[in-house]
Amino acid sequence: xxxxEKLVExxxxxxxVLLTVECQQGVVGTDSALPELADEARRSGALIRVxxxxxxxxxxxVQVLHAVAERRPDGRGANRNxxxxxxxxxxxVQQLTGSRAVRIxxxxxxxxEDLVVRRLHGLSPIAGTDVDPLLRNLGCRTLVxxxxxxxxxxxxxxFDAVNLGYDVVVPxxxxxGVPADYTPAMIRHTxxxxxxxxxxxxVLGAWKRR
Numbered sequence: 001x002x003x004x005e006k007l008v009e010x011x012x013x014x015x016x017v018l019l020t021v022e023c024q025q026g027v028v029g030t031d032s033a034l035p036e037l038a039d040e041a042r043r044s045g046a047l048i049r050v051x052x053x054x055x056x057x058x059x060x061x062v063q064v065l066h067a068v069a070e071r072r073p074d075g076r077g078a079n080r081n082x083x084x085x086x087x088x089x090x091x092x093v094q095q096l097t098g099s100r101a102v103r104i105x106x107x108x109x110x111x112x113e114d115l116v117v118r119r120l121h122g123l124s125p126i127a128g129t130d131v132d133p134l135l136r137n138l139g140c141r142t143l144v145x146x147x148x149x150x151x152x153x154x155x156x157x158x159f160d161a162v163n164l165g166y167d168v169v170v171p172x173x174x175x176x177g178v179p180a181d182y183t184p185a186m187i188r189h190t191x192x193x194x195x196x197x198x199x200x201x202x203v204l205g206a207w208k209r210r
Contacts, residue, residue, distance in 0.1 A: 011169065018144045026094070049173055051106075056207050
């Protein structure tokens with residue numbers, strides 16, 4: 001864990017962006033296509049912590065970027081080269097463009113100044129999307145990664161951001177995956193090797209101190 005002073009420096013609002021990953025109705029909402037993941041995101045408190053971080057970012061002048069996964073009704077451009085993609089095609093809830101499923105889920109709130117980036121393919125909210133050029137245009141140096149899932153999209157986001165040269169901060173209690181015991185193991189043995197792992201409270205404290 002970094003010192004409080006180091007975290008305050010790392011999370012300077014002018015050069016920090018908060019990224020929420022797939023915090024959408026069809027993933028973590030009450031009508032989720034993935035009810036086990038949605039239940040874990042809520043049971044663990046991860047989703048409410050994401051909402052707290054978003055609210056604090058709005059108050060502190062930290063840019064918020066929401067990454068949403070969706071697909072066209074005809075499926076054009078979507079991946080089919082893995083079990084995960086093929087299984088998603090058969091789910092009763094589809095993440096269709098323009099539908100309720102791809103709206104950001106309560107209690108996370110979207111402000112007018114937030115950016116929303118939608119992707120039609122792949123596993124990462126960064127690779128192959130507009131996220132990287134947007135971050136560079138915003139002067140981002142530190143990316144705070146939150147959301148779901150710890151199984152797939154979160155590690156993809158962390159690795160991509162690190163490969164692109166960003167400092168990455170992961171509030172470990174603001175991400176979720178399944179089963180529940182997988183997330184802390186993945187954080188400890190994987191994400192902690194490349195990112196600064198901390199807590200929601202420590203991030204909030206760093207922004208409040210400023």
